[in-house]
Amino acid sequence: MIEPQNLVSAPRSPWRRRFDRLATGLIAAGGIGVIVAVMAIGAFLVVEVLPALFGGRLEMERVRLALTPMAWGTLKAALWAMIFAVPLALGAAIHSALFMTQRLRSRMKPTLEMMEAMPGVVVGFVAGLVMAPWIERHLAGVLTLMLVLPLGVLLAAGLWRRLPSGWRRRLSLARAGLWLVPWLLLLALATFALAPWLEGLLFGGDLRVWLDRELGLDYATRNAMIVGVAMGFAVMPSIYALAEDALSGVPSRLGEGAHALGATRWQTLRRVVLPAASPGIFAAVMIGTGRAVGETMIVLMASGNASLMSLSPFEGMRSMAAGIAVELPEAVPGSEAYVLLMLAALLLFIFTFLVNTLAEVVRSRLRRRYRWLGGAA
Numbered sequence: 194m195i196e197p198q199n200l201v202s203a204p205r206s207p208w209r210r211r212f213d214r215l216a217t218g219l220i221a222a223g224g225i226g227v228i229v230a231v232m233a234i235g236a237f238l239v240v241e242v243l244p245a246l247f248g249g250r251l252e253m254e255r256v257r258l259a260l261t262p263m264a265w266g267t268l269k270a271a272l273w274a275m276i277f278a279v280p281l282a283l284g285a286a287i288h289s290a291l292f293m294t295q296r297l298r299s300r301m302k303p304t305l306e307m308m309e310a311m312p313g314v315v316v317g318f319v320a321g322l323v324m325a326p327w328i329e330r331h332l333a334g335v336l337t338l339m340l341v342l343p344l345g346v347l348l349a350a351g352l353w354r355r356l357p358s359g360w361r362r363r364l365s366l367a368r369a370g371l372w373l374v375p376w377l378l379l380l381a382l383a384t385f386a387l388a389p390w391l392e393g394l395l396f397g398g399d400l401r402v403w404l405d406r407e408l409g410l411d412y413a414t415r416n417a418m419i420v421g422v423a424m425g426f427a428v429m430p431s432i433y434a435l436a437e438d439a440l441s442g443v444p445s446r447l448g449e450g451a452h453a454l455g456a457t458r459w460q461t462l463r464r465v466v467l468p469a470a471s472p473g474i475f476a477a478v479m480i481g482t483g484r485a486v487g488e489t490m491i492v493l494m495a496s497g498n499a500s501l502m503s504l505s506p507f508e509g510m511r512s513m514a515a516g517i518a519v520e521l522p523e524a525v526p527g528s529e530a531y532v533l534l535m536l537a538a539l540l541l542f543i544f545t546f547l548v549n550t551l552a553e554v555v556r557s558r559l560r561r562r563y564r565w566l567g568g569a570a
Contacts, residue, residue: 234542238539250529258515261509263512266492266500266510266511267512267513270420270424270485271486275485276421281425282436282498286433290437293370297368305434312490313419313427313489313491314490316426316490317491320422331388332400333400336400338384342377342380342390346373349376368531389453413463413499415496415509416508417496417506418507419507420492423495424488427484427488428484431484435473436473439473439477440473446464448461451464473556476552477558480552481550486541496515498511498519513537516534516537
């Protein structure tokens with residue numbers, strides 16, 4: 194029997210030890226600095242707001258009238274953004290991690306992740322000055338397209354299953370992201386070509402007038418739908434990247450074992466892979482929600498900045514972050530308007546803190562619940 198040899202690491206030089214200590218100290222100082230900075234921001238907001246709030250300088254009715262529309266607009270903007278972003282981001286993450294070939298994935302994933310570097314002001318500029326007027330002119334076509342594209346994907350899936358085996362190998366699911374694009378473009382062109390005819394047949398030639406007359410919905414050029422599309426485009430890369438990493442971290446032996454036991458690909462995804470990756474997916478969605486709540490420039494440039502309380506996607510809104518960006522430069526320190534803006538900032542701070550805390554608590558519970566699957570967090 195051969196005795197294992199004791200492996201002794203080579204002694205480090207004094208310079209290397211000093212360098213390691215310096216690096217460790219800098220990392221620790223950076224982490225502590227971030228925590229102190231966040232706590233200092235919270236303390237500053239509390240000091241600015243609480244004396245005025247409890248000292249009688251602010252009336253609760255005034256606070257309610259000023260902040261309720263902005264709070265509603267913040268939640269409304271985040272809601273429509275997540276409605277647009279979450280299905281697309283999670284669908285792309287599932288396809289990229291589980292179905293796409295490694296070669297294609299290595300090219301597509303960095304491209305999608307690079308979208309996260311696009312400044313919000315650029316997205317807001319394009320949404321407010323380019324996309325909003327275009328959608329206003331082609332409203333019927335855009336709304337019809339939102340219905341046609343999901344049905345078109347389902348139709349393509351049904352036709353693919355009926356193809357001969359040779360054609361299915363050529364049009365494999367691993368390359369579905371490529372061969373579906375021409376099909377969806379064809380559906381989009383057909384939809385916009387037929388949209389004027391459908392608008393004249395069903396809505397008397399003007400969908401905006403019909404919405405106002407029949408449903409009482411006033412269509413604003415810059416509205417929640419524009420904000421949802423633009424802000425969803427901005428938060429989608431971060432949700433995709435985190436969810437894709439979580440799905441890719443699920444051990445392949447779990448899926449192979451499920452297939453060996455007779456499970457279909459959909460059953461394996463739904464009952465094995467998604468539960469194992471659910472902590473990471475939940476964290477991705479919550480991080481995207483946090484960014485959507487705190488987004489400023491996109492909401493400011495694409496929403497119309499109107500203090501309205503409505504769930505309609507065709508009307509504008511005003512978020513807390515946008516209100517602070519617009520009014521704070523003109524607010525006199527110590528005035529009522531200044532204190533109200535500080536109170537809005539404090540509410541945003543508290544909301545973000547609670548959302549992140551809830552995300553971590555739920556993620557920890559999901560990790561404990563599905564630890565037996567061996568999935569990635």
